[in-house]
Amino acid sequence: MLTPALKQPQTLPRWSRSLLSADVLAPVIVGLLILTSWELAVRLTHTPAYLLPGPILILQTLARDWPQLLPSWWVTMKIAFTALVCATVSGLFVSILFSQSKWIERSFFPYAVLLQTTPIVAVAPLIIIWLKNNTFAALVVCAWIVAFFPIVSNTVLGLNSTDPSLVNLFKLNRANRWQTLRYLRLPAGLPYFLAGLRISGGLALIGAVVAEFVAGTGGTQSGLAYQILMAGYNLQIPRMFAALVLITISGIGIFVALSALSHALLKDWHASAVRHEN
Template identity: 60%
Template sequence: MREGARILGLPLAAWPRILAPLLMATLLLGGWEIAVRHLGLPPYVLPGPVAIGGALAADLPTLASALAVTLRVTALALVAAVTTGVGLSLLFSGSRLMEMTFLPLAVMLQVTPIVAIAPLIIIWVDNVQAALLICAWIVAFFPILSNTTAGLNGTDRNLADLFRLYGASRWQTLWQLRLPWAMPFFLAGLRISGGLSLIGAVVAEFVAGAGGTGSGLAYRILEAGYQLQIPRMFAALALISLAGVVIFLALSLVSHLALRRWHESAVGKEH
C-alpha cells in the first residue's frame, strides 16, 4: 500500500494504536461475561458486562447528572492546581530560599492521605462543594508544582549563558527560554494531575456522603451499594473510569498539539 495511505481519514499507522486496545477490551469483557454465566454468579455478587450495560442504560439520566457534578469539581480543581502549581513554580525558580522554605510543606501535604484530612476539611469548610474542591486540589496540584519546578530549574545552562551574553533581561529569559524549556515537564504533570483531580473529587465525595440532586457519582455508588444494586454500582464505576480515560486522552492531545512543531517528544511521533 502506498505511503501516506489513509483509512476513514486516519493514517494507516494510527490504526494499530486504536484497534489493539479495542480488541483487548472486547476480549476482557467477553471473557468476563462468559465466566459469570459459566459459574452462575448472581448479579449481586458479580454482574456481567451485559447486566452492567443494562443498568447503565436504565439509570443513564441520573448517573450522567451525577457525573456532571463530579466533573465540575474535577475541572475546577485542575484549574486551581494549574494556577497555584505554576505560580509557586515560578516563585521557587526565582528564589532558592523560597523553594527550600515552602517545598517541604507541599511535599507533606502531598504525602498525607486525602482520606485522612478530607473529614477535617469538610468539617472546617461550611460549603460542601468548596470542601470537595479543596480536597481534589490537594491531590492534583503537586505533580504540576514538582514537574514545572524541575523544568524551570533544569534549563540548559549554556543557553542561559547565551541569553546573558546577549543582554537579555530576566523577563526575556523567563519568557523565551525557561518557560518553553519547562513546557514538556508542565504538560507531563498536567496529564498526571488530570486523573488525580478526578480521584480527589471522588474520594472527597465518598467522605462527604452528600446526597440529593447535587450529589456526584461517589454518592451514587454508595447508594447503590446500600441497596445491593450491584450492577448500578458497577455502571457508576464504569463511568468514572471512562471519564478518567477521556481526561487523559484530552490532555495528551493538548500536550501533542502544544509540542508537535518543536519538541522531540512530539516531532518524532509526527514522522
C-alpha cells in the first residue's frame, strides 16, 4: 500500500522572515516599551508639554506641522548627502594616495587628524564668513569636515592591512602598482571603507545640523536646526521634538541604507556579512 506523500512545511516569504527575525523584533519591542513608559510617565506625573511632551503629542505635532517641516528636512538632507558624497570621494582618493606612499602618509595624515579634532562649532562661523555668498556651500564644507576623517582612517587601515603573502605573490607575478591596488588592496580594504562610510553617514547629518545651528539661516533655505531654534524660542516644545524625531529617523535611515549597501557588496565573500547558524 502506498503511503501518502508527506507535505512539505510551508515557509514564509523572505520579506516576512526578515521582519520576524530577532534583529528586527528585539529593537522594535524595546522601543515600544520605552515609548509606552515615556507616555505613561508624562501622563501620571502631569508633566506640562512645554517641559516634556509625550510621544503621542509629538506624533500629532509632526503630522500637523508636516507641511512646514518637510521643506526644512529636505534642505538638511541635501546638505548631509552632498557632504557625504564629497567626503566619500575625497576620503577614498586621499586613502589611496596614502597607501601608495609612506612618505605622503606620514607627512599629511596628521592634518587629517587635525580636521577631526578641530571643534566644528569653533570653525563654522569662519567658514560661513569666508563663503558668505554661498551659504549652502559653507554648510556642506562644515559637514564634510566632520564626515571626512572616518573614511580616511578606516580605508587607510584596510589598504595597509593587506596580507603580505599575497602582496609578495603579486610581486612574483610582476604585477604593477595599479594591478596590485585594483585586484588586491582595494578588495581587501573594502570592508574597512564601508565601515567608515557607515560612521560618516551619521556624522554628515550631525555636521549639517550643527552648521545650521551656527549659521542660523532662515527663509526657504532653513533646515531642521532652524526649526528647532525657532520652536525653542517660542516654547513650542512638541514641535521641537517633532523636528528632532525627523533628524533621528533620517539618521537611522542613512545607517540602514549604508548597512544594506555594505551587506550587498560583502555578502558573497566576506566573513562580516555571512550569516552563521548558531
